[in-house]
Amino acid sequence: QFQLVESGGGLVQPGGSLILSCAGSGFTLDEYAIGWFRQAPGKEPEGISCISGSDDNTYYADSVKGRFTISRDNAKKTVVLRMNSLKPEDTAVYHCAADPTDYYGPTIRRMCVMTGTDLTNAMDYWGKGTLVTVSS
Numbered sequence: 001q002f003q004l005v006e007s008g009g010g011l012v013q014p015g016g017s018l019i020l021s022c023a024g025s026g027f028t029l030d031e032y033a034i035g036w037f038r039q040a041p042g043k044e045p046e047g048i049s050c051i052s053g054s055d056d057n058t059y060y061a062d063s064v065k066g067r068f069t070i071s072r073d074n075a076k077k078t079v080v081l082r083m084n085s086l087k088p089e090d091t092a093v094y095h096c097a098a099d100p101t102d103y104y105g106p107t108i109r110r111m112c113v114m115t116g117t118d119l120t121n122a123m124d125y126w127g128k129g130t131l132v133t134v135s136s
Contacts, residue, residue, distance in 0.1 A: 009130030
């Protein structure tokens with residue numbers, strides 16, 4: 001069975017750090033653009049960071065730029081999201097998703113800004129998510 005599995009969420013104080021990991025089961029992530037999307041209660045999913053499968057170009061939403069870093073761990077065959085300087089407004093369920101589209105250069109932005117049915121239709125796989133709570 002093909003699926004994405006996220007791990008690494010938890011409770012952290014404001015200003016703290018967490019590392020989220022996205023792993024593929026039954027398929028390799030190398031062939032996909034991988035994005036991290038978060039959803040807070042009552043809000044639409046927000047694309048916060050994406051990495052291309054074609055050239056490893058990255059995109060960050062303004063809300064996380066300078067604080068979060070996305071990368072591929074080729075040895076572990078995962079995509080990692082390093083989150084620093086966490087804020088209470090970062091509290092959400094964080095999902096990773098796999099998009100088979102070949103994005104090159106800055107076009108990876110298109111993956112992260114998709115919403116609604118465009119977003120759900122474009123992704124081959126979604127993880128169930130991991131909860132990140134930023135609170136003192």
